[in-house]
Amino acid sequence: MLSGWLRACALVVVGLVSVSALAIEKQHTAIVVGGGLAGLTAAYELQGKGWQVTLLEAKPNLGGRSGLATSEWIGNSKAQPVLNQYLNQFKLSSVPAPEFVRTPSYLIDGVYFTKAELALKQPATAEAMKRYEETLDNLARSISDPENPAANSTLFALDQINVANWLDRLSLPATARQLINQQIRTRYDEPSRLSLLYFAQQSRVNRDIEDRDFRAARLPGGSAVLVESFVKQIKAIKTNSPVSAIIQEKDGVTVKVGAVGYSADYVVVAVPLRALNKIQMTPALDAQHMGAIKSTNYGWRDQIMLKFKTPVWDSKARLSGEIYSNTGLGMLWIEPALKGGANVVINLSGDNARIMQSFGDKQLVDQVLIRLHAFYPQARGAYTGYEIRRYSVDPSTGGAYLAFGPGQISKYWRLWEKPVQRVAFAGEHTDTMFPGTLEGALRTGQRAASQVQDLAAGKSFEPVKVVPAAAPAPKASGGNFFSNLFGGSSDKAEAKKPEPAKPADAAKPQEKKGFFSRLFGSDEPAAQPVEKAPEPAPAPVPVAPVVAPVVEPAKPEPAKVEPAKKAPVKKTPAKEPAKKTPAKPVTHKAPAKAEPAKKAPVKAKTEAAPAPAAAPSN
Secondary structure, three states, X not given: OHHHHHHHHHHHHHHHHHHHHHHHHOOOEEEEEOOOHHHHXXXXXXXXXXXXXXXXXXXXXXXXXXXXXXXXXXXXXXXXXXXXXXXXXXXXXXXXXOHHHOOOEEEEOOEEEOHHHHHHHOHHHHHHHHHHHHHHHHHHHOOOOOOOOOOOHHHHHHOOOXXXXXXXXXXXXXXXXXXXXXXXXXXXXXXHHOEHHHHHHHHHHOOOOOXXXXXXXXXXXXXXXXXXXXXXXXXXXXXXXXXXXXXXXXXXXXXXXXXXXXXXXXEEEOOOHHHHOOOEEEXXXXXHHHHHXXXXXXXXXXXXXXXXXXXXXXXXXXXXXXXEEOOOOOEEEEOOOEOOEEEEEEEEEHHHHHHHHHOOHHHHHHHHHHHHHHHXXXXXXXXXXXXXXXXXXXXOOOOOOEOOOXXXXXXXOOHHHOOEOOEEEOOHXXXXXXXXXXXXXXXXXHHHHHHHHHHHOOOOOOOOOOOOOOOOOOOOOOOOHHHHHHOOOOHHHHHHOOOOOOOHHXXXXXXXXXXXXXXXXXXXXXXXXOOOOOOOOOOOOOOOOOOOOOOOOOOOOOOOOOOXXXXXXXXXXXXXXXXXXXXXXXXXXXXXXXXXXXXXXXXXXXXXXXXXOOOOOO
């Protein structure tokens, strides 16, 4: 009898041990929504930790907003450590960059200048740009912690000012201002739509990195070769799979693509905010997250690759690398000659891109070619075709890259860094240090994968709370941060001071400009009044098909900035173009092959017959 009891107890113990072992050995599952570099990184990292991962991408191809360039300049390990980590891991070789392309150059009224040549031949322009850089550096130095830029009330107040207002106070000559505007547009957005605090914070992040470190080498094949390397490693990828809903439950998550539901333990959402707005979340996101989705500013950009049989610019200048134009061509990226041919990637950004939304792809390319042909007469004869991406009207992106507008750091800073229950977020817009870059996308993929693993281990994440800084007490006398920054000695003195004399360029009466002279000619900006925390700009809306000539407004007197006082909010609705049904990226003469769908190992729950695919959501 006793032996029977002992045998029974032994069987119970063995059974419990077996159940425990099975629980430990159970493979975790995850779904990654979005096949850009952030999503690919998250899927790759989770799979490497033994997770069963399925990646869902709305489009037929992967890579997200990776650039058109087929040979990109990349930074060294100091400037882009995570990018270089993956290049080494995948054994992707780069080519050292020639010294003359490691700093930007300029195309001023059709004449090419390196930075050194600009200092010799246009000293006034070079000196003004140097003064701008020094002033920006002083502003960046005031931020001790770039991950907490609004650490005090004075810095917090910078978020209420746009970059254009700050530039107006510098009284830069016309050519210098045009070139600086192009630099800011290309990297972020129109200066008038950009928070000064965000601009200063990004300058602080890169302050100890030399400009030449960002162009240390050339990656043959561009970012596409990195995308391909990730894709080869990931076992389950389903393209043409736009996600319509994410349903969080107690023990897992269901992700719906049409009528098909995919179940997993956790989800990584790696899509831009406009695409996230098309996904129904259950339970719904809170008001702060929804506000960020609908109003966070994204830079506008149209990216065009013009292809030529020969590099037609060689007769006039040795164009290479990044070139900023003052004639509306934006930023030109000259690629090395490949098999006798050469490509020019042109980035039309900011207001230049917004104005052109009523143009078709061919019309837009023709206008760029006309301007290029004026400087290089052989351009038309050597031209062979183009490719184009119009990020701003693409429903899966809704813009190029994150570019916080005035007041938005105060509301949404680091909001997407923490998971919401079983959902973690990735994408360049969720990185505090390197948003809008390959580096930022890769970093957030790593972070989201790590967070999902922590969630599986039982760790919880408290949401990030943005607490406005208290207003500083008014000073009786002496200069403060803003008076020193903008040129006064104190707030009182600034109030009594007459408006400074305008430079010669500003004093000249402005001609009435037509549409094309506004777009492709001088863009000397009009000053805008300083506003306190304007309402975030709404999502882009279509411009009317017929564009009337634009006349530059006269400069109003800039308003005085007083961080110690809270002025009533002045709401100025932003005029932005209405959404059109955009064309997908067009490739002429070299159509890209669609990525074949791979079979997913994640168990699919079919609720009904699969419906036709919805509009792309990521």
